[in-house]
Amino acid sequence: MANPQTTTLLAGFAAAIADGSVEVVDLTTPLHAGTPALRLPEPFVNLIDFSLEEVSAYNEPGPFWRHNNIHTGEHIGTHLDAPVHWITGRDGDDVSQIPVRRLIGTASVIDLTEQVAADPDHLLGVADVEAWEAEHGQLTEGTWLLLRTGWESRGGSEAEFLNADETGSHTPGVAVDCAHWLATERSITGLGVETVGVDAGLAGGFDPPFPVHHHFLGNDKYGITSLRNLGRLPATGAVLVVSPLPIVGGTGSPSRVLAVIAGAQG
Numbered sequence: 001m002a003n004p005q006t007t008t009l010l011a012g013f014a015a016a017i018a019d020g021s022v023e024v025v026d027l028t029t030p031l032h033a034g035t036p037a038l039r040l041p042e043p044f045v046n047l048i049d050f051s052l053e054e055v056s057a058y059n060e061p062g063p064f065w066r067h068n069n070i071h072t073g074e075h076i077g078t079h080l081d082a083p084v085h086w087i088t089g090r091d092g093d094d095v096s097q098i099p100v101r102r103l104i105g106t107a108s109v110i111d112l113t114e115q116v117a118a119d120p121d122h123l124l125g126v127a128d129v130e131a132w133e134a135e136h137g138q139l140t141e142g143t144w145l146l147l148r149t150g151w152e153s154r155g156g157s158e159a160e161f162l163n164a165d166e167t168g169s170h171t172p173g174v175a176v177d178c179a180h181w182l183a184t185e186r187s188i189t190g191l192g193v194e195t196v197g198v199d200a201g202l203a204g205g206f207d208p209p210f211p212v213h214h215h216f217l218g219n220d221k222y223g224i225t226s227l228r229n230l231g232r233l234p235a236t237g238a239v240l241v242v243s244p245l246p247i248v249g250g251t252g253s254p255s256r257v258l259a260v261i262a263g264a265q266g
């Protein structure tokens with residue numbers, strides 16, 4: 001038998017969503033053939049973009065139904081990186097093995113919008129996190145750290161979103177020492193970002209290369225990319241729900257990411 005208090009809590013939660021005192025915010029980028037995706041330089045090989053292939057549309061191949069095949073890479077659009085995505089996490093969980101309990105947790109939002117507007121290569125540093133913690137308290141166990149950068153405003157154009165020139169892709173991320181510190185000194189579940197990947201655009205040249213991937217996935221933490229609407233979340237107090245597909249052997253999956261927040265009536 002469930003604890004009556006728990007039953008009351010869950011019923012209250014559902015009622016609060018129904019009456020708007022708790023609001024659900026979609027943090028997911030719509031998934032279509034034009035959704036911006038990572039473009040690795042040669043000699044690396046890119047994943048395919050998302051596409052829909054019509055199989056029937058109430059016509060001869062299926063007179064009463066419409067259905068499509070989907071074609072996509074794992075790491076396309078808003079998606080989750082599982083530990084096995086990176087060589088440092090190769091013995092960790094694939095996306096089907098991630099404990100579902102860890103996919104729901106509080107959100108801790110750090111706002112770097114001003115710094116990134118001034119410098120698209122801006123990197124989150126340990127001092128930024130410590131300043132946030134001085135105001136909001138230490139990052140709690142199991143929280144998702146979300147980087148608000150304003151980058152979502154570029155999402156309508158892949159060129160603007162990737163912001164690449166002859167020197168590389170200029171998008172914000174996390175400094176090497178901060179990635180290591182977050183992955184080892186804080187019991188967070190993962191990092192969520194607005195950009196195409198959890199590492200900065202120039203992070204291939206860092207030591208180690210791609211430090212968020214290196215340290216987070218190697219320490220059983222996750223990444224989520226291409227988030228939107230982070231500006232609607234409070235710094236603390238939201239609950240995140242992340243829903244990757246349980247692809248057996250998968251290194252990641254496009255995911256619907258929802259935040260639950262206090263509503264206007266709340």
Ligand code: MN
Pocket residue numbers: 075079080081225252
């Ligand atoms: Mn990925």
